[in-house]
Structure formats: C-alpha cells, structure tokens
Amino acid sequence: MESAADPQDGVTIATLAPRPDHVPADRVIDFNLHQPVPDGKSVHEFWRELIADATHDIMWTPHNGGHWICVDPDLCETVLEDSVRFSSRVVIVPRDPIGETYANFIPLSLDPPVHGPYRKVLNDNLGPKQIARIKDAVRDLTVELIEGFHSAGRCNFVHDFAEQLPVRIFMRLVALPEEDLPKLKYLADQFTRPDGTIEFPEVEANFRNYIGPIIDARRGGSGDDLITRMVSAEVNGQPLSDADAQNLCIQTLVGGLDTVVNLLAFVFSFLAINPDQRRILASDPAKIDEAMNEFLRRFPVVSDSREVRHDLDFGGVTMKHRDMVMASTVPIAMSEKSNVDALDFQIDRKARRHSIFGRGAHTCPGAHLGRLELKAVLSEWLARIPDFRLPEGESLTYTSGIVATVDPFNLEWDV
Numbered sequence: 001m002e003s004a005a006d007p008q009d010g011v012t013i014a015t016l017a018p019r020p021d022h023v024p025a026d027r028v029i030d031f032n033l034h035q036p037v038p039d040g041k042s043v044h045e046f047w048r049e050l051i052a053d054a055t056h057d058i059m060w061t062p063h064n065g066g067h068w069i070c071v072d073p074d075l076c077e078t079v080l081e082d083s084v085r086f087s088s089r090v091v092i093v094p095r096d097p098i099g100e101t102y103a104n105f106i107p108l109s110l111d112p113p114v115h116g117p118y119r120k121v122l123n124d125n126l127g128p129k130q131i132a133r134i135k136d137a138v139r140d141l142t143v144e145l146i147e148g149f150h151s152a153g154r155c156n157f158v159h160d161f162a163e164q165l166p167v168r169i170f171m172r173l174v175a176l177p178e179e180d181l182p183k184l185k186y187l188a189d190q191f192t193r194p195d196g197t198i199e200f201p202e203v204e205a206n207f208r209n210y211i212g213p214i215i216d217a218r219r220g221g222s223g224d225d226l227i228t229r230m231v232s233a234e235v236n237g238q239p240l241s242d243a244d245a246q247n248l249c250i251q252t253l254v255g256g257l258d259t260v261v262n263l264l265a266f267v268f269s270f271l272a273i274n275p276d277q278r279r280i281l282a283s284d285p286a287k288i289d290e291a292m293n294e295f296l297r298r299f300p301v302v303s304d305s306r307e308v309r310h311d312l313d314f315g316g317v318t319m320k321h322r323d324m325v326m327a328s329t330v331p332i333a334m335s336e337k338s339n340v341d342a343l344d345f346q347i348d349r350k351a352r353r354h355s356i357f358g359r360g361a362h363t364c365p366g367a368h369l370g371r372l373e374l375k376a377v378l379s380e381w382l383a384r385i386p387d388f389r390l391p392e393g394e395s396l397t398y399t400s401g402i403v404a405t406v407d408p409f410n411l412e413w414d415v
C-alpha cells in the first residue's frame, strides 16, 4: 500500500487499491488524476501521454480508489450518455470520501428520468434568453477589471482577472455578497482539486450552513436572482423541498465558481506564449468566434466519472456493479482519432470534435454563460491589450484534478 502522505500522490486521500480479480493485468496503468502535473508538461500533454501509453481503449488505475479510465473518445462519450448502464450518482474519484459527499448534490447525481424535472429548473434560468440579459454587465465588468490594471503594465492573470470576472458575475446572478467569495471559492475548489486542508463532511457542512438561511430568507420572495428563482420553482408540481433546494444551489455554486476561471487561464496562458495566434485575433476580431470554437476544443478541463449500475461487459472488459469509470472530456478532444494534430491550435480547423461541456442529459447548463464570458473577455482584452507576454523567467505550471487548471501566472505588456 502506498503511503498516504507520499507527496507524489498530490493529496493525502489517494491510496493504491489492489487490482480486483475481474481487472486483467494488461489493463493496469499508473495514472493519478490528482497527481501534480510533472514540471514542464501541460495538463493536456499529461493526458496525451496516458493516451499514448494505454495499450487498450479502457484501462484501470489503482489510484484514487481504483477505477477504469476510458481513453478512446467513443467510449468516453458512450459512458457519459448512457445512464442506463452508467449512473451519475457518483461522478468524482476517489469515491470515498469526495465522490460520496458530492453525490448529495443535484441534479448531477440524479439519473434520468428523475433528473429531468430538476434539470428543467436550471434550463429555465440559465438558458440563452436569461443569459443574454446580463451581456452588458459582463462586458462592463470585463472592461472595468482591465482598466484597473492596464496602466500598470502587468497583472496576475488568475488572481486579478480570471478569478474575478466569472465569479463576480456569478455572485451577482445568485445575489450573494462579493465578500463571501473567497470562502465559497475555497469550498468549491475542494471538490475539484482538493488540497487536503479540510475534511469533506466539513466542506459540505460549511456549504449547508451558509446556503440554508439564504434559502429560507428567499423562498417565495420576489427577487429576480438565480437562488430565489430556483428555490421558488416547482418540481413535479411540488415546491422544492429544503433539502433539494440546498442540494441544487450547492451544485450550481460549485459549477459556477470553478470552470470559466480555469478555461480563461488556459486561453490566456496560451495566447501569452503564442504571439502569432494572438496577433491574428488582435488584428482581426472577426476571427474571435471561430477561435472560440478552437479554444473550446483545445482546452477541455473536466474529468468526471460514472458508477457502473450492474455487472456488464464494455470495451472488452467485464465491469462490476459500483465500479467507477472515468469518462473525461480531455481524451475526447485530445485523441488523434477525434482531431488530427490534436495539440495544435488551428483557428481554421475543418472539423472539430470535443465535448468540453459534457454529453447527454447532464450537458452543462452553464455553457451559454461560459461562452458569453469567453467572448467578452477575448474581445475587450485584445482591443485594449493586444500584445502581452509572460514575464522573463516565468514558466507555466498546471494542476490536474476533476477540473484542471493553470496555476496563477503573471502577464506583462508595454504601456
């Protein structure tokens, strides 16, 4: 058994599981999603190595409780879409303790048909029409943030910008005070990139203690914020129960606080070290829409799993009831089977295959908001700061996890 405190393990929750009898020895691979990404490699290169090292379309790793990993894009998409064979009751590895704690939140932990009516609450409130209403607010905050550091000629992109814009917009959507942001972001990050500083029941308790009184105060109220609208909604003709209201709000908070931030960090770190691509976009903003499609393909960040519902044969192996199967969005886009020269960023790529927002019933309801923010940021930033770079001697490092990210980095430009 591997030492729980081994620094190579990233977080202390990772221990090596023994290979179960139904896992063939030639399917075992050494892959730890929560491991620090080796220096000099990006998260996506790290996954490409896994794809290259895999001898089969589905492998099994002893890390994080022991789980299958789909390496082939078709199998990843099938697992995400097929809720009859693969349940989303638990989507996070390791199952214990993170996955089971996160399983308390909805709608991700619900399978169809139970999932549908809860999901409708999100669709009704995060659809294109509702999100279009905040377009000006997104642009205004983007400009305000950029203007705040423009004349300094430098910023920490993650802290000063990427962690500000989407989470502040989200805090406005849910009408929560900005001073609560650090606490909520810290809690949300524990599910996606746990740092070992807090136990998971405590994370859950903190979320519930925070959101419970807010829900009580807003239920039946006339406010136009997302929480009031969600907790005042009916599901199957009944008002949402207190427990369901909390579980829905907590999952929406986690989804809203830790995804767009990371996508922005990937996009802007890429532009900082690829001046040719940056100049194309800065000199011809009409190309931004097409570039966005390529950014969404090139930088998938979410690696969720599913729980096997009953013993079955899949991808040439026998899986047992309750086995965990990782169906990450990363190999879907990073496999050569999906995209030729998948690591290359090509604005004019003829065809693209990716599932950055997932597949099937749980496809991200926040996608409209994510796209709106990415578009505003690319347009407003490149119009004001067309040329920027990493400071001399600074290099990029990455953190893998359920939602991968670029570690905080600085940008500088001439003023």
Ligand code: HEM
Pocket (backbone or CB within 6 Å): 080, 088, 091, 106, 107, 108, 109, 119, 122, 126, 251, 252, 255, 256, 259, 260, 263, 301, 302, 304, 305, 329, 355, 356, 357, 358, 359, 361, 362, 363, 364, 365, 366, 367, 369, 370
């Ligand atoms: C670039 C930004 C984003 C990316 C890449 C992303 C990615 C994803 C993915 C891959 C899933 C499916 C997970 C699965 O099937 O296991 C998902 C679901 C979800 N996302 Fe997002 N997301 C983003 C932004 C957001 C935002 C801004 C919100 C909140 C406003 C949000 C809220 C959710 C929720 C609540 C679910 C669960 C949906 C369900 O179970 O039906 N996401 N997201």
